[in-house]
Amino acid sequence: MKSRTAVLMALAASFTVSFAIADQDTSQISVPQGYRTWFHHHSTVNMTGHQPDGNVGLQHVYANASAVEGLKAGKFSDGATFVVDRFKYMEADNHSLTQGDRKVVAVMVRDTKRYAETGGWGFQAFKGGDPDQKAVKDGGKACFTCHLQLADNNFLFTRGSN
Amino acid sequence: MKSRTAVLMALAASFTVSFAIADQDTSQISVPQGYRTWFHHHSTVNMTGHQPDGNVGLQHVYANASAVEGLKAGKFSDGATFVVDRFKYMEADNHSLTQGDRKVVAVMVRDTKRYAETGGWGFQAFKGGDPDQKAVKDGGKACFTCHLQLADNNFLFTRGSN
Numbered sequence: 001m002k003s004r005t006a007v008l009m010a011l012a013a014s015f016t017v018s019f020a021i022a023d024q025d026t027s028q029i030s031v032p033q034g035y036r037t038w039f040h041h042h043s044t045v046n047m048t049g050h051q052p053d054g055n056v057g058l059q060h061v062y063a064n065a066s067a068v069e070g071l072k073a074g075k076f077s078d079g080a081t082f083v084v085d086r087f088k089y090m091e092a093d094n095h096s097l098t099q100g101d102r103k104v105v106a107v108m109v110r111d112t113k114r115y116a117e118t119g120g121w122g123f124q125a126f127k128g129g130d131p132d133q134k135a136v137k138d139g140g141k142a143c144f145t146c147h148l149q150l151a152d153n154n155f156l157f158t159r160g161s162n
Numbered sequence: 163m164k165s166r167t168a169v170l171m172a173l174a175a176s177f178t179v180s181f182a183i184a185d186q187d188t189s190q191i192s193v194p195q196g197y198r199t200w201f202h203h204h205s206t207v208n209m210t211g212h213q214p215d216g217n218v219g220l221q222h223v224y225a226n227a228s229a230v231e232g233l234k235a236g237k238f239s240d241g242a243t244f245v246v247d248r249f250k251y252m253e254a255d256n257h258s259l260t261q262g263d264r265k266v267v268a269v270m271v272r273d274t275k276r277y278a279e280t281g282g283w284g285f286q287a288f289k290g291g292d293p294d295q296k297a298v299k300d301g302g303k304a305c306f307t308c309h310l311q312l313a314d315n316n317f318l319f320t321r322g323s324n
Contacts (some may be wrong), residue, residue, distance in 0.1 A: 049257035
């Protein structure tokens with residue numbers, strides 16, 4: 001039979017874990033410096049009609065050196081970081097689509113302990129690329145809802161080291 | 163009255179200059195190493211219907227450090243280099259366009275003396291990104307035909323240092 005102290009300690013430990021999970025925080029994630037000269041992995045255009053419609057735009061995916069290694073290895077070290085830089089697109093002359101204003105800079109940072117609740121990835125996004133306009137306030141849960149379907153690819157839409 | 167020797171020398175000099183202009187060569191331009199981590203300036207999509215139709219695709223423009231400086235200064239030093247990395251685009255689920263196979267790696271290298279005939283820019287292009295499949299065999303004249311309209315912007319379609 002457990003002592004009262006042991007029971008209380010177990011409860012406290014349980015509470016601490018629950019508290020940590022419930023309140024995963026990604027507000028400390030900042031806009032990575034110099035991501036425009038990280039490895040540009042690929043770009044995609046989400047045309048009008050794409051869902052969620054907030055993701056409509058011409059977007060570029062950048063990987064830092066650690067993330068490039070992770071793409072090759074299929075396994076990511078803490079510190080691996082991706083940036084999705086999304087712009088409005090505009091129809092231009094001669095059947096072209098060109099970049100308009102920046103919509104958002106979205107970031108995924110690998111930290112298996114800190115972001116255990118969202119697959120080991122910390123999510124943050126900056127409206128218009130403004131470092132002071134952090135859009136993710138739920139610890140990344142909404143982002144992870146979509147990324148969850150990529151559990152076979154480390155929760156990444158980005159595949160391969162191309 | 164000129165001596166016969168002087169006339170012959172003048173003719174020879176004239177011939178040399180004409181010969182150099184007529185035979186500007188860009189075959190020594192190679193695929194720049196590491197351009198995927200150069201500054202990614204912007205991307206554009208040339209949709210079906212775009213002319214010239216060989217340029218249809220999703221294309222990324224990269225600038226080396228010297229070219230980034232040039233974009234800021236509005237004046238380019240020799241060695242400034244741009245790469246246009248063009249891919250087929252594919253229509254994907256959820257109203258998205260994604261990258262397909264690489265069509266070409268196109269390069270512009272600044273060298274005001276060597277490429278005087280084409281605005282100081284040397285043009286070369288590599289089919290499928292293959293360093294051995296050089297597509298430009300006319301010294302860049304065909305490329306320059308389109309770039310000539312951008313004489314007010316150093317013959318570049320790319321504008322600004324964004």
